[in-house]
Amino acid sequence: MSEPSPIVLIVDDExxxxxxxxxxxxxxxxxxxxxxxxAEAIRAATLRPIDIVIVDLGLPDMDGSEVVERIRSWSTVPIIVLSVRSTEAQKVRLLELGADDYVVKPFGIAELMARVRVALRRQLRAASGEPSVTVGPLTIDLAARAVTLNGQRLTLTPKEYRLLQVLAQHAGNVVTHQHLLKDVWGSIHMQDTHYLRIFVRKLRQKIEPTPDSPKILVTELGVGYRLAHASEAENGAPAPVTVS
Amino acid sequence: MPDTVKFAGLRKELRPLLLTTLLVVAISVVILGVVWTTGLTRGSVLYLVPVIIAATRWGIVSSLYAAAAGVLCSAFFFFPPLYSFRIRDPQEFINLILFVFVAILVSQLAARLKGQLEISRQREIDMRDLYAFSRRLAVAFDVPDIQAAIENHLTAAIQRRVVLFANARDAAAAASQRTGNTLPPHVLAQIAATDRPGSARDIGLTVASVTATNGDIWLVRPVSPKSPEFGVVAINLGQPSKDDIDDMRVRVDNVLADATATLERLGVAQAINEARMRSQTDELREALIGSVSHELRTPLASILGAATVLSSAPALAGEPKLQALVADVRTEAERLNDDIQNLIDATQISSNGVRPSLEWADPRDILDSAMERCRKRLADHKLVLNLPHDLPLIHVDPVLVKRALVQIFDNAGKYSPPGTAITIAARARDGHMIMSVSDEGAGLTAAEQPHIWDRFARGERMAAATSGSGLGLWIARSFIAANGGEMNAVSDGPGKGTTMAIDLPVAQAAVHSMESDSDE
Structure with a gap:
C-alpha cells in the first residue's frame, strides 16, 4: 500500500x-x-479532494440526478448512482447527465466495488495518458490505433475501430446506444439501434474468443454496451471482492 | 335581409286581423242575403259569430276588432238610417256592449283553455322524458353513465346546450382538454365557485347567470340544492331577452326538480357515492401495494448490502459456519426481493398496464442476459443451448422479454430436479421468433395445463416442495403480450417435463434493408 488511500463520498439519506x-x-x-x-454532498465535493462519489437517486432535498449534474458542471470525479427502481430510460438519462455508472438497489458490495474500481481505473488512465486498454485476451492500443487478440493483430474497418475506441475510452462502464451511434455514425442515426445490433454481431465474431457467448463486448439491455472489466472477461463473472 | 324579416313578422301579426275582416265581410254578405230573401230585420246578432271565432282562435285583439267591425257593419247595413254609421235607436247600443262583452269573455276563456292545453301537453312530454330518464338511470352502470343520463335528460327537456360537471376538478380538466369545444372561462370559474365545499351550505343560493365573451348567457346552478353528488350544470341560454331568462329559469327549476326527485327516488346519490368509493378503494389498494413494496425494498437493500459486507469481512474468513449463515441471509433477502419485484410488476400490470419501450434487439443478447441473471439459481442444472447464429433482430422491449425469460428459467429450475437438463432453444420461422425452455421436471397434468397462466396459480402437486407467489408465469405472459407476442406451455404429462415457448413477431423487412449500409 504505497499509494494513498482513495477517498469516497457516500451520499444517501438512509x-x-x-x-x-x-x-x-x-x-x-x-x-x-x-x-x-x-446540498451537503455538493458542499463536501467542493471542499475536499474526492476520488469517487456514490450518490443515491432519492434524496430528501433534491433528486440525485441534480447532484450528478451540479457536480459534473465543475468536476470530472467519477460518479456512481444508486437507485431503488429505475427504468432503462432513467438509466440512460443519468449516464447522459454525466454519471459514470449505476447500480440498482438492492446490490451486493462486490458488485458496487467492481464498478468503483472500473471508474477509478478509468480516471487514472485518463490522468496518466495510458494509451492501451486490455480486456482479457483483447488489447486496444489507443495511441497506435491497433487492436490485438492474444497478441495477434486484428484487421478492423474504421467504424469497427471507432466503436471499440469509444468503448475503450469508457472501459468497464456502460456507453449508451445513443452515444455510440452518434460517435460512430453521426447524430442523424441516433435512433437506429438496428445498425448497432448487426454491427456488434460482426465485431464480436472478430474480437470475442467465443462470439456466441460474448465476454468482452457486453450488452446492457435497453441501455447500451460495455467493454468488460479485465478480470470479468477472464472469469466470465463479476470480479469477487478481494480483501486487502 | 332584416327588412324582409320584419315584414314577414308584421304580416304574421296582421294575419288574424285580415282573416277577421274577411269573416266579418262574409257574415255581412250572409246576413244581407238572409235579410233580402226573408225580410228578417234582427240579423245583426249573427255578428257574434266572427267575434267568437276570432276570440277562440286569435285572442282578444282580433275579437275586439271583430266586435267593432260587427257594430259598424250593423249600423251601416241594418240600423236605420241605413248606409250610414249613425245609430238612431239607443237600444242598438246594447248590441255594441254585448258584442264587446262577449268578445272579452270568450277570448279570455279560450286563452285560458289554450294555456291549460299547452301545459298539459308539455306535462305529457315531460313525463315521457322523465320516464325515459329513469329507465336510462336504471341501466346506468357507473358514475359517468349516470351523469351522461342527467346531461341528456336536461338537454332534451330544456332544448339548450347543457353541460354537467361532477365537480370543480372536472371543470378544470375540461378547461384544459376540450380545446375545440370548451366552455367560456367565466362559466368554468362560476362552476368551480358553485362546487366549492364551503358553498354547500348555501348551495340553494348559488344560481348564477354568466355572460360569456360572445354574448351568450349561461345559467350555472347545482342540479340539486340538497345533494351535491349530482354535480353542477351549465346551460347555454343563447342571447334571450330579460323576460325569456326568467321564463327559462322557471322552466330549468321545474325540470331540475323533477329530475332530482327521480334521482332521489332511485337512490342515485348513494349509488354515485358507492361507485366513487369503489374506485377510490381500488386506487388506494394499488397505491398501498406500490408504496409498501417500495418501503420494503429500502430496508432490504440494507440487509442485503450488510450481508455481502459481512461475508467478505476478514473476521469471518476462518468461520465456515458463520459464513454459511451470512450466505443464507443473503439468499433469502434476494428471494424476498424477487417476490417484492413480482408484486410491483403485478401491481403495474393491473393498474397502468405495461408500456413497452420498443427497440431493435438481438434475441441472443436477451437470452444471455436472462441466463446470466439466473446463473446461480440454475447452477445445479445442465444448460443445453440450441441457438442458431443467424437469428433475426426483433423489435421488442428487451428488458420485458428478459424478465419474462427469467420467470420461465426460474420455473424450470424450481420444478425440475437438480442434475437434469434445461434446454434453451430459439428459432425463427414464418415471421415469428420462438424461444423455448424445456425441462425434465414435474410436467403438467391435463387439469393443470389451462390454469398455469392464472394470477396466483400454484401447482398443487408441487406446492409443498416449492415456494412462490404464483405470480411468475402470469407476469411473464403479461410482459410477452405487451410486446405483441404469445406464450404457451406443452407437456407430455406429469413427470415428463415441460416446454415453455415465447412466440414473438419478427418485422423482417426492416432488418434486411439496413444490412447493406451497416458498414462501409
Whole structure:
C-alpha cells in the first residue's frame, strides 16, 4: 500500500445504507466521507479532494440526478448512482447527465466495488495518458490505433475501430446506444439501434474468443454496451471482492 | 335581409286581423242575403259569430276588432238610417256592449283553455322524458353513465346546450382538454365557485347567470340544492331577452326538480357515492401495494448490502459456519426481493398496464442476459443451448422479454430436479421468433395445463416442495403480450417435463434493408 488511500463520498439519506457502505469501503481500503442530503454532498465535493462519489437517486432535498449534474458542471470525479427502481430510460438519462455508472438497489458490495474500481481505473488512465486498454485476451492500443487478440493483430474497418475506441475510452462502464451511434455514425442515426445490433454481431465474431457467448463486448439491455472489466472477461463473472 | 324579416313578422301579426275582416265581410254578405230573401230585420246578432271565432282562435285583439267591425257593419247595413254609421235607436247600443262583452269573455276563456292545453301537453312530454330518464338511470352502470343520463335528460327537456360537471376538478380538466369545444372561462370559474365545499351550505343560493365573451348567457346552478353528488350544470341560454331568462329559469327549476326527485327516488346519490368509493378503494389498494413494496425494498437493500459486507469481512474468513449463515441471509433477502419485484410488476400490470419501450434487439443478447441473471439459481442444472447464429433482430422491449425469460428459467429450475437438463432453444420461422425452455421436471397434468397462466396459480402437486407467489408465469405472459407476442406451455404429462415457448413477431423487412449500409 504505497499509494494513498482513495477517498469516497457516500451520499444517501438512509443511515443503514451509509453504514454498510462505509464498512464495505473501509474494508477495501478507502477513506469514507458521508453526506445525507444533496446540498451537503455538493458542499463536501467542493471542499475536499474526492476520488469517487456514490450518490443515491432519492434524496430528501433534491433528486440525485441534480447532484450528478451540479457536480459534473465543475468536476470530472467519477460518479456512481444508486437507485431503488429505475427504468432503462432513467438509466440512460443519468449516464447522459454525466454519471459514470449505476447500480440498482438492492446490490451486493462486490458488485458496487467492481464498478468503483472500473471508474477509478478509468480516471487514472485518463490522468496518466495510458494509451492501451486490455480486456482479457483483447488489447486496444489507443495511441497506435491497433487492436490485438492474444497478441495477434486484428484487421478492423474504421467504424469497427471507432466503436471499440469509444468503448475503450469508457472501459468497464456502460456507453449508451445513443452515444455510440452518434460517435460512430453521426447524430442523424441516433435512433437506429438496428445498425448497432448487426454491427456488434460482426465485431464480436472478430474480437470475442467465443462470439456466441460474448465476454468482452457486453450488452446492457435497453441501455447500451460495455467493454468488460479485465478480470470479468477472464472469469466470465463479476470480479469477487478481494480483501486487502 | 332584416327588412324582409320584419315584414314577414308584421304580416304574421296582421294575419288574424285580415282573416277577421274577411269573416266579418262574409257574415255581412250572409246576413244581407238572409235579410233580402226573408225580410228578417234582427240579423245583426249573427255578428257574434266572427267575434267568437276570432276570440277562440286569435285572442282578444282580433275579437275586439271583430266586435267593432260587427257594430259598424250593423249600423251601416241594418240600423236605420241605413248606409250610414249613425245609430238612431239607443237600444242598438246594447248590441255594441254585448258584442264587446262577449268578445272579452270568450277570448279570455279560450286563452285560458289554450294555456291549460299547452301545459298539459308539455306535462305529457315531460313525463315521457322523465320516464325515459329513469329507465336510462336504471341501466346506468357507473358514475359517468349516470351523469351522461342527467346531461341528456336536461338537454332534451330544456332544448339548450347543457353541460354537467361532477365537480370543480372536472371543470378544470375540461378547461384544459376540450380545446375545440370548451366552455367560456367565466362559466368554468362560476362552476368551480358553485362546487366549492364551503358553498354547500348555501348551495340553494348559488344560481348564477354568466355572460360569456360572445354574448351568450349561461345559467350555472347545482342540479340539486340538497345533494351535491349530482354535480353542477351549465346551460347555454343563447342571447334571450330579460323576460325569456326568467321564463327559462322557471322552466330549468321545474325540470331540475323533477329530475332530482327521480334521482332521489332511485337512490342515485348513494349509488354515485358507492361507485366513487369503489374506485377510490381500488386506487388506494394499488397505491398501498406500490408504496409498501417500495418501503420494503429500502430496508432490504440494507440487509442485503450488510450481508455481502459481512461475508467478505476478514473476521469471518476462518468461520465456515458463520459464513454459511451470512450466505443464507443473503439468499433469502434476494428471494424476498424477487417476490417484492413480482408484486410491483403485478401491481403495474393491473393498474397502468405495461408500456413497452420498443427497440431493435438481438434475441441472443436477451437470452444471455436472462441466463446470466439466473446463473446461480440454475447452477445445479445442465444448460443445453440450441441457438442458431443467424437469428433475426426483433423489435421488442428487451428488458420485458428478459424478465419474462427469467420467470420461465426460474420455473424450470424450481420444478425440475437438480442434475437434469434445461434446454434453451430459439428459432425463427414464418415471421415469428420462438424461444423455448424445456425441462425434465414435474410436467403438467391435463387439469393443470389451462390454469398455469392464472394470477396466483400454484401447482398443487408441487406446492409443498416449492415456494412462490404464483405470480411468475402470469407476469411473464403479461410482459410477452405487451410486446405483441404469445406464450404457451406443452407437456407430455406429469413427470415428463415441460416446454415453455415465447412466440414473438419478427418485422423482417426492416432488418434486411439496413444490412447493406451497416458498414462501409
Amino acid at each position: 443511515i443503514q445504507i451509509r453504514r454498510f457502505l462505509r464498512t464495505g469501503f473501509e474494508l477495501n481500503g478507502f477513506v469514507v466521507h458521508e453526506a445525507g442530503t444533496g
